[in-house]
Amino acid sequence: MSDPVQEQLFGHLFQALDDDEQASIEARLNGEPDLWQQYCQLRRQCEQLEFLREELFPPDGLARRTCQFVDGQRRQDQGQRPGGAPLTSPAEHPAMSPERGSPSWVGHVRWVDVAVAVGLFLAAMVLLFPALQSSRFDAHITACQENLRQIGVALTEYSARNGGYFPSVPAGGNTSAAGIYAPVLFDAGFLKQAQRVICPGSSLAGRQCFRVPRLGQINSAGSDQLPQLRQTMGGSYGYSLGYMHRGQYHSARKNLRRPLFAIMADAPSVELPELQSLNHGGKGQNVLFEDGHVDFLLTPRPQPINDHFFTNDNGLVAAGVHPDDAVIGASGASPVQEAEAAWGNPNE
């Protein structure tokens, strides 16, 4: 039996509504306590399904095997079927060579052709494989730099409209995590595409269902949902935590357009020495500086700066110990260590 209101509530819970429908149901939820209660009840019901939602990873090499499988089909189909996509390089198909003589000679030549083709293919693979790998690696770095540049533009626009300050990372509460920059920028309309906060080299890449949560969703999240939201809301990038000054925590940094002050980077990883990011295979990380430029740095403590930008001057992932101490935390990192400990374990 159809119930349009419940359909909208489910749509909101699953983020399946279009923007206008989303805004409409949110307005009703804000003004109708009974509807809000109904919504909370549905949310509790849906939470029980959450464990089924785990990501199921493909077996190693599935894409490669699939390409080979289709390639084999292409070879079989050559000469038999006009359909399918044309091939750009028929020379890769020695069996399709034209005008051969007697059947026995044809068979002999085919065997030789196959052997030659295999030899050529192997030689090409030996020569090209590192280049292909390198090309892919380079392309990811370039695309990632473009993401950070665009986020940098959004951060600059945000600071221009907020007294010169970047989005803050509060010391406590649901939003006290580095990744909060993304919901803030999305809610304010400075960023529009969720994929912008995904580095193409990271494990989140290709997850097209990834969405940046709304601030309201984070503020109303319970202790069962919150850790997961905090861990993922910033995508695959880390953001600058606040700093301590005269014994007080300052949650927002002022945009001083400093060319050596890092405000964002590929997210640090606790799995690698020096918290090196995993986004680019541990070989380095892209870093966005306050003046908007992006560099790929091989180490999180580059020489001319000599400030480890994944830890504060005390060596901790926490707020900077002075205004010039840059600390970029991964999405779930909290500026206050005690807070981090409290939220760090999803089972608590």
Place this chain on the structure above:
Amino acid sequence: MNGTIEHLHSKESSADSTNHVSDETLMRRYCEKGDRVAFDELVHRYERELFGYLRHYLGNAELAEDAFQQTFLQVHLKCHQFDPRRRVRPWLYTVATNQAIDLQRRQKRHKMVSLDRRTTSKREEDVGALGQLVDAQEHRPEDQAELLEQRAQIREAVDSLPEQARQVLLLVYFQGMKYREAADVLSIPVGTVKSRLHAAMNKLGESLNHTRLPK
């Protein structure tokens, strides 16, 4: 600073990179020119997402792999039928869904199997899940057994949904699609997607009321 910091990369991107190229452009390149790089990029781009979908749909990793390969074989064979005004993603899901249905028919499976059934044996699955729980929380063994049993009941409730309702649940809940996108994949009106999802959730609600998970 730029002169001293170790640079691995410059700003300029390689012009022929496929990373910035939209799915639609890749599809067009493949259809019109047989550009294999474009095809391979599409396969890699959708490897995780489509496999996850098929794995949920078919409940079996081997079948999901077969369906994934057949999906892209169909993309190769039928790319000329692709309507360039459509988005590639819903079209791929449509093809994948059809492949999954065909595969199920070929396997003579009239009932969809578990949403989350492992390819490992039931015993291995239970031990693995139990192990994770022990690592995660110090529950008493009886609590762990109860948790597993309740989760099994939830899986069963999802599995027993009518196929059409379950398709919508998979696309909207598991794959994170908008109502509109799911309607496009299944070639049905948006209102039908909404009502099927609502019906699915209501039916599940009846089951879940009896299977509250412990905190």
